Amino acid sequence: MKIPGGLRAAIVILALTPHQPVTAQLFGDTVSARTLQLPDQVKQEREEARFRLGAVRLMPYLNLRDIGYNNNVLGTYSGEKVADYTATVAPGARILVPFGQKVVLRAGAEPSYYWWRDLTYLRGWGFNGDGQVLALLNRVTIGAGGRYADTIQLVNSGSNSWTHQKQSTGDAALEMEFLKRLSAFGTYRVVQTRLDDSGFAQPGGAQSQLLDRTEYGARAGLRYRVDSGLSVRLMGQWSRAQFVNEPIARNDEGVGAVATVRYDRERLYVDLSGGYQQAKGAYEQGSFPEYRTGTYSYFVSYFIARKVEVQVSGWRRPQYSYYTQNPYFFETRNGVMLNFGLGYRVILGGSLSVGTNAYPVAVWNGTALLSPQDDVVSVGGTLGFNLSPTTKLAVTVRNDQYTSNFPGQGRSVLTVAGGLNWNFGMLQVGAGVQTR
Numbered sequence: 001m002k003i004p005g006g007l008r009a010a011i012v013i014l015a016l017t018p019h020q021p022v023t024a025q026l027f028g029d030t031v032s033a034r035t036l037q038l039p040d041q042v043k044q045e046r047e048e049a050r051f052r053l054g055a056v057r058l059m060p061y062l063n064l065r066d067i068g069y070n071n072n073v074l075g076t077y078s079g080e081k082v083a084d085y086t087a088t089v090a091p092g093a094r095i096l097v098p099f100g101q102k103v104v105l106r107a108g109a110e111p112s113y114y115w116w117r118d119l120t121y122l123r124g125w126g127f128n129g130d131g132q133v134l135a136l137l138n139r140v141t142i143g144a145g146g147r148y149a150d151t152i153q154l155v156n157s158g159s160n161s162w163t164h165q166k167q168s169t170g171d172a173a174l175e176m177e178f179l180k181r182l183s184a185f186g187t188y189r190v191v192q193t194r195l196d197d198s199g200f201a202q203p204g205g206a207q208s209q210l211l212d213r214t215e216y217g218a219r220a221g222l223r224y225r226v227d228s229g230l231s232v233r234l235m236g237q238w239s240r241a242q243f244v245n246e247p248i249a250r251n252d253e254g255v256g257a258v259a260t261v262r263y264d265r266e267r268l269y270v271d272l273s274g275g276y277q278q279a280k281g282a283y284e285q286g287s288f289p290e291y292r293t294g295t296y297s298y299f300v301s302y303f304i305a306r307k308v309e310v311q312v313s314g315w316r317r318p319q320y321s322y323y324t325q326n327p328y329f330f331e332t333r334n335g336v337m338l339n340f341g342l343g344y345r346v347i348l349g350g351s352l353s354v355g356t357n358a359y360p361v362a363v364w365n366g367t368a369l370l371s372p373q374d375d376v377v378s379v380g381g382t383l384g385f386n387l388s389p390t391t392k393l394a395v396t397v398r399n400d401q402y403t404s405n406f407p408g409q410g411r412s413v414l415t416v417a418g419g420l421n422w423n424f425g426m427l428q429v430g431a432g433v434q435t436r
Contacts, residue, residue: 026191026217026239029258029273030315031299037262038143039136042104045096050424057096061423063110064089068395068417073119074201075160077411085117092128107131114152121199122162126151139177146170155195155208157376158321158329158357160413163197163208175223185235186220207322212244219258229264240282241320248286250320250327254279256295269301277318288327289360291318307341314355326359326372335378347384347394353377357402365406374410375403392421 036044049057067087074082092110099105112126132145147169155161168191175185193215195208221235235258243250258275274296281288297315304310314334321329335353342348359372380398387393395418402411 026189026215027187027219027237029260029295030297030317031271032313033299034264034269034301035271038134038141042096042106042134042136045094045106046098049096055098058093059095059424060091060093061421062089062091063422064418064420066417067419068415070416071414072160072412073116073122073162075411075413077409082119084119086122087115089113089115090128102137103133103135105131105133112151119201121201122152124152124164141175142173144172155211156319156321157331158319158374159207160411161197161208162200163195164200165196166194168192181225183223183225184221185223185233186218188218189216191215191217210243210245210250210322211320213250213320214242216240216242221258231262233258233260235259237277239279242282246324248283249281249288249324251282251286252279252288252327253282258295267303269299271297271299273297279318287324291328291360293318293330309339311337311339313337319357321359323359325363326361329357329359329372332356332358333376345386347382347386349382349384351378351380351382351398370405372409373405377401377403390423394419 045057045059049059051058051060065088069083069085071083072081073084076082090110090112092108094106094108097105097107108128108130110128112128114122114124114126116122127148127150129149130145130147132143135142147167149165149167151165151167152162153165155163169189171187171189173185173187175183177183191214194212197208217237217239219235219237221233223231223233225231237256237258238254240253241251254277256275256277258273260273261270262272263270275294276292277295278290278292279288280290293316295316295318297313297317299311299313301309301311312335314332316330316332318328319331321327333353333355335351335355337349337351339347339349353376355376357374357376362369362371364370378398378400380396382394382396384392384394396416398415398417400413400415404410
């Protein structure tokens with residue numbers, strides 16, 4: 001069954017329209033859309049980029065996103081909510097510069113402006129930029145790259161606080177094929193995160209600076225490719241986090257093991273990740289609560305019919321929090337999304353997600369000792385339009401309901417957000433295709 005390419009691209013926009021908060025994932029295993037393997041993405045950019053300057057490929061685009069309304073910008077637990085209208089404009093471009101047949105430079109730049117009607121302190125300029133050098137040799141792939149992001153966004157799902165974030169990332173990777181289908185790989189990554197909400201009207205005052213940190217991580221393992229669409233990875237990992245504030249209570253070091261499976265076919269796409277992770281404080285006298293836990297993420301896309309797609313996705317992962325006694329929480333989500341193609345130009349989607357934010361250390365609530373936990377239910381609907389082969393529009397309505405086991409700590413946030421993607425170059429770039 002042949003799935004229309006325009007339908008797949010529009011569905012990607014439906015999945016990525018809502019604003020995504022900052023995560024504490026050093027290695028991003030969570031997937032929310034069909035992805036391309038790195039060599040396939042480079043090949044696609046070479047072949048499909050509209051603007052060509054000799055061997056150079058240029059892919060400009062324009063994103064208008066988060067255009068809409070939020071009825072509880074500050075995530076207020078009780079009392080009067082603060083509502084506002086917002087929009088973000090983000091023009092950008094990606095460039096691919098080959099050096100011969102085996103080496104390529106990939107880079108991108110995206111300035112953005114965040115606008116809020118009444119909450120003027122949330123207005124401001126941002127920037128996302130990245131660069132990567134790849135050597136795609138016969139049996140060896142070598143890569144090194146860096147990214148910089150200057151954004152205004154939510155801290156994470158444990159807090160509805162907004163923050164000004166600056167994040168710098170550098171990494172290096174090597175993969176070597178030593179049998180026909182078997183290869184060994186290794187990755188080293190450093191991420192520096194700096195947050196600032198000192199000028200924002202947040203409940204409880206400025207707090208996000210508590211999460212200023214530098215993280216170091218490495219992964220190494222084996223990959224077995226059954227064919228071009230099916231591969232399995234087994235790997236071990238190490239990580240360390242060094243915090244600027246409260247380091248004795250927050251610095252930690254961890255190890256783990258992860259297995260992934262990726263299956264990519266026209267009708268069915270599967271991306272699974274599961275593993276075991278443990279971490280402990282970096283100081284013997286520190287108060288960081290040690291943990292040993294399973295982690296997972298999954299994304300499955302299946303076309304029941306030519307224009308009907310069902311997606312199931314979810315994850316369990318640790319996230320850093322503001323609280324000194326509970327410096328992290330376990331975020332768990334499981335959800336389903338159903339997309340319908342109404343003709344060629346219209347896409348209708350509905351989604352449901354349930355999960356928890358669970359904190360490990362019990363604290364006093366009056367006379368009761370409780371481990372804090374929020375039960376989270378998100379319900380959404382999306383309407384998308386293929387306005388032209390290079391222009392996509394989507395409008396999403398979503399309600400996030402948080403129910404806490406601490407009285408008076410529940411909250412709800414209703415968001416109405418639209419997004420317009422106008423791609424002058426290659427359609428998939430502006431739609432947000434990701435690479436693991």
